């Protein structure tokens with residue numbers, strides 16, 4: 001089943017272009033410029049009327065929820081909150097009328113996510129699922145949903161499920177947004193960008209060897225930072241989680257601006273700091289964050305937009321990814337970070353597909 005790949009994680013990283021094609025097929029209709037979500041059709045009116053979305057999950061699925069928070073507010077213009085399922089359940093949450101809870105889970109069996117979903121339903125929320133495993137417990141307990149169609153994910157590190165979660169959240173945002181304020185022009189722009197992702201991912205995957213060489217330079221360092229702003233803040237969290245989980249290197253991810261408020265004290269000579277520095281609204285701000293880290297001896301590994309001739313002056317290593325609009329960028333920018341974690345783990349001799357102390361799905365709270 002592994003074919004030419006040494007590990008499931010690498011196979012699943014490389015399956016992403018096709019996983020995304022399957023996730024988008026019949027849903028992101030480029031020619032007609034519309035999103036078709038059969039699973040939500042019976043609930044379309046309630047979704048348009050919804051006053052608040054709560055996106056919930058754990059681990060990587062929670063990172064997808066954080067990106068979803070930006071997407072829903074940016075594109076669908078509806079109040080949205082991303083919350084850890086484990087925290088939502090026990091904080092006596094306020095669920096007003098018109099609340100939609102969206103449970104995000106690869107396995108559909110995560111205990112915390114299931115408990116949060118039940119709690120929200122109990123309090124009157126409509127329940128949607130963004131789930132990969134068909135017929136799983138969470139999928140069965142939701143009112144409606146979008147299956148991810150990522151195919152089986154066997155490696156403990158979640159990779160292709162994450163990018164499909166981002167695609168599903170983008171489609172949900174456009175689906176809701178288009179029925180409210182989104183014009184046809186913007187709708188078409190987002191759909192075109194989303195449909196370009198599978199081919200663009202083929203290009204991103206070509207960086208694998210370069211990423212391995214970068215990983216080799218820093219693999220003995222026990223502390224790494226991952227920084228990004230806006231849509232890339234959750235990507236920074238995800239890059240750090242992947243590295244921790246499979247290579248046992250201590251890594252932290254955070255919004256780039258946050259380092260000034262304490263974590264900058266960690267930076268010492270030679271510390272690897274990964275910046276997602278793609279072109280967009282906050283590019284200049286990211287560059288100044290990079291300069292601050294560099295001045296303190298940090299080694300800058302930048303994920304940047306192809307054709308950016310400026311970034312090289314500020315970075316020790318640059319990994320280029322194709323250009324796309326900001327809401328779609330996380331689908332591309334996360335992939336070099338998945339590869340970084342993979343190569344670092346292999347170089348350190350770790351059991352990539354079955355990291356210590358971890359199980360594929362966490363069925364206890």
Ligand code: M6R
Pocket residue numbers: 057058059060061104105106107108109110113156157158159241242245360361362
């Ligand atoms: O099956 P789920 O998506 O609900 O799993 C949630 C997390 O346990 C999962 O994403 C975990 O964080 C991964 N091992 C991360 O790679």
